[in-house]
Amino acid sequence: MPTQQIQYDSIKPIIWKDDNLDLLDQRILPAEHTYITLTDVESVALAITDMVVRGAPAIGITAAYGIVIAARKRFADNPQSWKEDIEADLDCLAQSRPTAVNLFWAIDMMREVIKGLNVADPIATLLSIAKQVHEDDIAANVKIGALGAELINDKCAVLTHCNAGALATGGYGTALGVIRSAFSKDKISMVYADETRPWLQGARLTAWEMVQDDIPVSLLVEGAAAHMIKISQKTDNPIKWIIVGSDRIASNGDVANKIGTYALAVLARYHGIKFMVAAPTTTIDMNIPDGDAIPIEERAASEVLNFAQNKVAATGAQARNPAFDVTPAALVDAIVTEKGVVLQPNADKIKALMIN
Amino acid sequence: MPTQQIQYDSIKPIIWKDDNLDLLDQRILPAEHTYITLTDVESVALAITDMVVRGAPAIGITAAYGIVIAARKRFADNPQSWKEDIEADLDCLAQSRPTAVNLFWAIDMMREVIKGLNVADPIATLLSIAKQVHEDDIAANVKIGALGAELINDKCAVLTHCNAGALATGGYGTALGVIRSAFSKDKISMVYADETRPWLQGARLTAWEMVQDDIPVSLLVEGAAAHMIKISQKTDNPIKWIIVGSDRIASNGDVANKIGTYALAVLARYHGIKFMVAAPTTTIDMNIPDGDAIPIEERAASEVLNFAQNKVAATGAQARNPAFDVTPAALVDAIVTEKGVVLQPNADKIKALMIN
Numbered sequence: 001m002p003t004q005q006i007q008y009d010s011i012k013p014i015i016w017k018d019d020n021l022d023l024l025d026q027r028i029l030p031a032e033h034t035y036i037t038l039t040d041v042e043s044v045a046l047a048i049t050d051m052v053v054r055g056a057p058a059i060g061i062t063a064a065y066g067i068v069i070a071a072r073k074r075f076a077d078n079p080q081s082w083k084e085d086i087e088a089d090l091d092c093l094a095q096s097r098p099t100a101v102n103l104f105w106a107i108d109m110m111r112e113v114i115k116g117l118n119v120a121d122p123i124a125t126l127l128s129i130a131k132q133v134h135e136d137d138i139a140a141n142v143k144i145g146a147l148g149a150e151l152i153n154d155k156c157a158v159l160t161h162c163n164a165g166a167l168a169t170g171g172y173g174t175a176l177g178v179i180r181s182a183f184s185k186d187k188i189s190m191v192y193a194d195e196t197r198p199w200l201q202g203a204r205l206t207a208w209e210m211v212q213d214d215i216p217v218s219l220l221v222e223g224a225a226a227h228m229i230k231i232s233q234k235t236d237n238p239i240k241w242i243i244v245g246s247d248r249i250a251s252n253g254d255v256a257n258k259i260g261t262y263a264l265a266v267l268a269r270y271h272g273i274k275f276m277v278a279a280p281t282t283t284i285d286m287n288i289p290d291g292d293a294i295p296i297e298e299r300a301a302s303e304v305l306n307f308a309q310n311k312v313a314a315t316g317a318q319a320r321n322p323a324f325d326v327t328p329a330a331l332v333d334a335i336v337t338e339k340g341v342v343l344q345p346n347a348d349k350i351k352a353l354m355i356n
Numbered sequence: 357m358p359t360q361q362i363q364y365d366s367i368k369p370i371i372w373k374d375d376n377l378d379l380l381d382q383r384i385l386p387a388e389h390t391y392i393t394l395t396d397v398e399s400v401a402l403a404i405t406d407m408v409v410r411g412a413p414a415i416g417i418t419a420a421y422g423i424v425i426a427a428r429k430r431f432a433d434n435p436q437s438w439k440e441d442i443e444a445d446l447d448c449l450a451q452s453r454p455t456a457v458n459l460f461w462a463i464d465m466m467r468e469v470i471k472g473l474n475v476a477d478p479i480a481t482l483l484s485i486a487k488q489v490h491e492d493d494i495a496a497n498v499k500i501g502a503l504g505a506e507l508i509n510d511k512c513a514v515l516t517h518c519n520a521g522a523l524a525t526g527g528y529g530t531a532l533g534v535i536r537s538a539f540s541k542d543k544i545s546m547v548y549a550d551e552t553r554p555w556l557q558g559a560r561l562t563a564w565e566m567v568q569d570d571i572p573v574s575l576l577v578e579g580a581a582a583h584m585i586k587i588s589q590k591t592d593n594p595i596k597w598i599i600v601g602s603d604r605i606a607s608n609g610d611v612a613n614k615i616g617t618y619a620l621a622v623l624a625r626y627h628g629i630k631f632m633v634a635a636p637t638t639t640i641d642m643n644i645p646d647g648d649a650i651p652i653e654e655r656a657a658s659e660v661l662n663f664a665q666n667k668v669a670a671t672g673a674q675a676r677n678p679a680f681d682v683t684p685a686a687l688v689d690a691i692v693t694e695k696g697v698v699l700q701p702n703a704d705k706i707k708a709l710m711i712n
Contacts, residue, residue, distance in 0.1 A: 030669070030670045031667075031668075161579075192676070194579070195553070195660060196579070197551070197553060197577035197578065197579060198577050200663065200668060203660070203661075203663065203668045203669045203673075204668055204669070207669040207670050207673035208669075208670035208673075210673070211670040211671070211672040211673055212670075216674070217673050217674065218673075218674040218675055218676050219657075219660050219661060219669055219673055219674070219675040219676070220660070220675070220676055221553035221554050221578070221615065221616070221660060221677075222553065222577070222578040222579045222616070222619075223517075223550070223552065223553060223578045223614070223615045223616020223617075223619060223681075224615050224616070224676060224677070224678055224681070225619065226616075226618045226619035226622060226681065227615060227618055227652075227678055227681035227682075228676060228678075230618070230681075258579075259577065259579045259580050259583060260577070260578070260579020260580070260582075261579075262582045262583055262586070263578075263579060263581065263582035263619060263623060266582060266622060266623055266626045267619060267622055270622045270626070296583075301575075304551060304559070304575050304576070304577060305559075305575065307556065307559065307664055308663055308664035308666065310664065311387075312387075312556060312559045312560055313386075313559045313560070313563040313564075313575055314386045314563050314564035314567040314568075315567070316567040317559075317563035317564075317566070317567055317573050317574075317575055318572070318573065318574040318575070319574055319575040319576070320548070320574050320575070320576055320580060320584060321577075321580070322580055322583055322584075325579075325580070325582065325583035325586075326583075
């Protein structure tokens with residue numbers, strides 16, 4: 001078995017540096033590798049909305065650091081009322097994107113911490129907690145990677161969608177963490193990556209991450225996934241797993257993820273291959289009964305009507321641009337978290353996992 | 357019932373003018389509406405390969421006119437040997453694109469005509485036949501449109517893929533012909549159009565055609581089709597039909613069409629909606645037993661690795677770029693031709709249609 005050196009730790013989407021937050025601008029990767037320094041909470045919220053940073057776990061970590069920045073200003077402005085004043089900032093962050101639950105998890109967790117804070121230097125405490133959130137996420141991903149890789153029995157090709165990689169998390173990645181781990185164990189012959197319109201996270205981000213780690217990657221337009229799944233079954237490198245991340249998992253195991261994921265789950269079932277969701281437990285929303293209750297962000301029609309900033313559709317054409325879709329639990333073979341694997345998820349199994 | 361004025365006849369992808377072939381350059385639509393004049397057969401073949409003209413019926417018509425141009429030169433060069441000399445030109449055209457069978461149908465038909473020609477002015481005869489091919493295609497599409505529209509019972513939304521419109525044919529269109537006919541009978545509330553990567557025929561061409569005819573059209577990235585099918589079922593405008601064209605139909609009813617079609621057929625079956633293929637009988641290849649025998653064109657990886665002529669994927673990433681896929685007959689609810697409708701197609705039904 002070859003030992004592969006995995007370079008993921010060179011990919012740092014989020015860096016706390018010189019008392020401010022540096023975000024790798026993922027909108028211009030891989031052409032440019034540029035960090036944006038954020039010094040106020042409004043800029044942090046805007047960076048999430050504008051997708052400088054994206055990916056549910058990465059958004060959660062970014063929000064945690066954003067709250068440190070907000071607290072610093074509120075505490076300096078008014079050490080008496082800062083705990084009340086900061087609520088406006090938490091609201092601002094909460095409105096940055098609606099679907100990823102890790103964002104709300106981070107905000108709620110930091111709010112609870114702030115309520116209980118009674119120290120001379122609250123900022124140092126909050127910063128240490130944000131850093132812990134960041135480190136815990138990386139550790140969770142490494143665990144997810146190991147657990148997910150164990151599910152892959154025979155060396156095969158896999159297919160992934162969007163970018164659930166180091167860039168979408170604190171580091172290492174969820175779906176790409178599983179792929180990194182499985183590749184290092186010689187279980188993966190090829191990673192097919194949907195380019196993932198309209199933002200091309202697959203083409204720009206996943207392909208780049210795979211190339212960094214010398215993992216063979218082949219891009220597809222979304223329309224080609226079904227064909228490649230079908231024809232690959234007759235080759236020595238059949239696609240046996242579809243592996244994706246998630247932005248929110250309902251308490252019954254329904255999975256919200258990047259638009260296009262649901263179609264892949266239907267295709268997996270039709271072709272008799274497996275569908276794996278890799279996500280930390282911070283992605284599981286026990287307050288949501290099922291996928292119908294997950295708010296689905298619809299972004300601007302211009303993201304579809306235009307192409308590379310140029311108008312492509314005729315004037316008068318409309319567009320729908322849902323950013324996420326919901327895959328019912330019945331189509332999911334495994335949800336892989338840092339706390340363990342849930343096969344054929346349902347409400348009871350998810351509950352057992354979370355209590356564990 | 358409102359009477360809708362359908363403007364399709366203002367859309368002319370192919371024009372014989374001043375003894376030469378004018379092709380509307382579909383690569384730059386809708387931004388520019390420019391014709392390219394072709395005066396030699398090599399240029400005609402290149403225009404097909406480079407997708408100045410695309411769509412199986414349009415390619416067939418273009419080839420027929422291209423053969424007129426080739427014959428004119430060969431006959432002028434050597435009136436004795438021109439029937440043998442032109443074989444090189446027929447080969448050149450045959451190699452321009454491999455999947456659309458209408459191309460080979462047109463070449464074979466014109467070859468047979470040439471063999472039997474024994475007139476003073478063979479060019480005038482060949483031109484009249486090419487023009488007849490063109491006119492017959494439009495007439496077939498109008499018939500297909502009427503027959504397809506009859507299959508739609510209740511007013512609903514429909515979803516189409518790529519462009520099987522006036523631009524893909526002699527005029528009026530196959531799938532879009534059905535949509536034009538059904539819309540004029542007030543049976544369609546909304547046309548959802550996949551943008552259709554990597555060439556964006558849906559965004560550039562289908563949206564433009566629909567806007568020309570004041571038919572409401574809403575673009576989707578391919579990944580959003582499954583989500584829209586699912587959520588629309590709970591609305592007053594459910595997507596009830598997926599309507600597509602075809603580049604080649606095998607004798608058992610398997611359907612080759614633009615990459616991404618097969619996934620839509622799987623999604624239609626999963627969601628309990630219907631899947632219609634609209635195509636003239638020139639698209640049916642009785643020499644092909646099933647879809648496995650249809651050659652699938654794989655185009656350059658650069659069409660996926662680049663985006664709007666700019667490199668988007670990291671150096672080292674590969675891409676697969678199949679231009680077509682095959683939908684098994686078992687997933688097709690209706691094949692609609694100018695000779696009639698074949699429900700739940702199979703080899704016997706296709707044979708009966710073709711003998712008819």
